[in-house]
Amino acid sequence: MSATTTAAPAAKTAPAKASRTKLSTPVILLIVAGALIAVAAVRAITGARDVTSSGQIGGALQMAVPVGLAGLAGLWSERAGVVNIGLEGMMILGSFFGAWAGWQHGPWIGLLAGVIGGALGGLVHAIATVTFGVDHIVSGVALTLLAQGATEYLAKIWFNTGKAATLGGNPKQSPPINSVPSITVPGLSPWLAHVEAHHWFLVSDLAGVLGGLVTNLSVFTVIAALLFGATYWVLWRTPFGLRLRSCGEAPVAAESLGVDVYRYKYAAVILSGGLAGFGGAFLAMVPAHAYNEGQTGGRGYIGLAAMIFGNWRPGGLAMGAGLFGYTDSLQLRNGGPAAHALLLLLVLLLVLMAVWKFSRKSYRQAVLSAVFAALLLLWFLMTDTIPSEFVSATPYVATLLVLALSAQRLRMPKADGKPYRKGQGK
């Protein structure tokens, strides 16, 4: 799934803009197939097997989930008109409280505590922004600072004393938490691994991607995926969702129709906090087994970027998170050589872009894309690897590039971040 995102969105979804129609299922499938062929070709040419290996896809999924959950949290809040830059703080609360309950009572109670911790952060943000009308950015930043300070302080008390300390807790880290159960589909996973090992063009790549999705899949990842579906259904298919979104588009109009805007905003922001808390708890329990100070590492902000990339929609957001997870995992697993292979993919993408722009008679953009493609191709051919400084920037550069390419199509909820007081429309 995530492998497809690198190639697809920029080059091929754009024609949809002109006709203003939604992408139909066959078109999406075609894009996915095209992307897979492109990636398979890159693997065959460069020999960078990690581009489609099952380990890479599994790793990408694990990297993508916290970012995706943070984005989903932002989506809920911003759809109701509240900018939530405090996601990072809510994630910190989630990872801290998740680990605190998790090491004592197991991962499930930990997950619950993480969600509640994050939701409390959401509640604070809601009180400040909705009831008191504090600027959303100010409140969000304050919340992140508050969460950092509070968890640092509490970690000293809770993780560095008594039983916690003897089990390996310290002021920066919680004692270890038991593992979250994970799923491996019996029969299918080994068979896919077998096919993957042959390194056949396209077939093995497909097996690798599918294998990554069905091997050692954490239950928490499954829950996160379900939450994406649930979000879409609730926000776009139920009256509750319609009212909630109306609070983000035109709160005064919603109010005139009898919607209690404050209540919907509260619900959205608290849910948002809970989702961010889940993201934090995921970080503390699935890729790691403990809370670590600074563990969230800015993922709350990257989640916001993924949400904007996804045009405030769950599907696009999942692609954004997948793209980030894919490149991040790739550079961590295989460093220079893998990032080097991505260069070729970028060349392919730019060539496609140039052809498309040319056919639409925007010659300047076509030439620009072609020149960049040529330069990158030259770089690709002249070197074997990429300096590590560039490699670790890969996920950020990839996100930035795609954001830049798709920025024209983005539309945020109309009343997002605007102050709203009850009865202001009178």
Place this chain on the structure above:
Amino acid sequence: MRRVTRFAAAGIATAALALSATACGASSTQSSGSSSSSGKGSLKVGIAYDVGGRGDHSFNDSAARGLDKATKEFGGTPKELTAKTTDTDQDREQYLDDLASNGYNPVIAVGFAYANALKAEAPKFPKTTFAIVDSVVPGSNIDSMSFATPESSYLAGVAAALKSKTGHIGFIGGVDNALIKGFQAGFQQGVTDTKPSDKVTVQYLSTGSDLSGFSSPDKGASAAAGMLSQGIDVVYSAAGSSGTGSIETVAAKKGAWAIGVDSDQYQDPALAKYKDSILTSAVKNVDVAVYDLIQSVHNGKPLTGNNTYNLANGGVSLATSGGFIKDIQPQLDAITKKIISGQIKVKQTP
């Protein structure tokens, strides 16, 4: 309504500040005068820990051990401060200033992150002896304690080469700064000197001023998983707490070994589940250096200049807990001797 808004904004901002301040205040006032009789009072040791402070099971704890030992022997009241993740150079200067201006001598800064702060503060207090762990800061009243971690990493490399079955070995660095590159250099040299045909794959978790690579176990785990899939069967991680992620991942694969860093990670209770996969650890004994310095001040001949703690004086070593390297101990001992005698020159940069 506007007033309410402003009031609330101010309230929240104040609360946030107050809480972050509490977090730092709690650590700042934590002075452990437990073992001191305070009657003597001649020796006032001030120590500023890096993030994590006392109880981090790593180099801060090691420094604290040296301090405790010295306090027990020489008496006096130590004052301990701890840095936070968010601290800037100015904050760190403030810590050192607080200690020095209150008459603490020596003042020990634990961690290379204090280097800039120390550069600014040391000239202001010429009569105070300063010390810094893991960095070299010039100055007539500064004891720069450097640890020959490339030497212990060299030994770790030898152990890795002797234990690897695939001949493919991995190194995970937290951040690609000079300090960690020294680990990499020694380790690579140790491997290739022992088995020239062996290959070392290097992966850093973050670069430049982004220090997140020291505190991201998930990134450590990803990097280790990538290495295992390439057929690597011994992974040495010099990556702070990110290393726990890689140790966990390596432990899940049968026959693969992890090598720990800084403290004897076999003994870390948080890693008890995985300790049977921890081959050894390249240990840095900060306590030796801290004790040496306090003793020298106590004797009236404060250590200054660049003091290196290496294999020869027990500043660095290879942990033996678990007994997994017992069979190759004679070879390791022979190489240790060669390093001490200068027969083997360990590289500082890759």
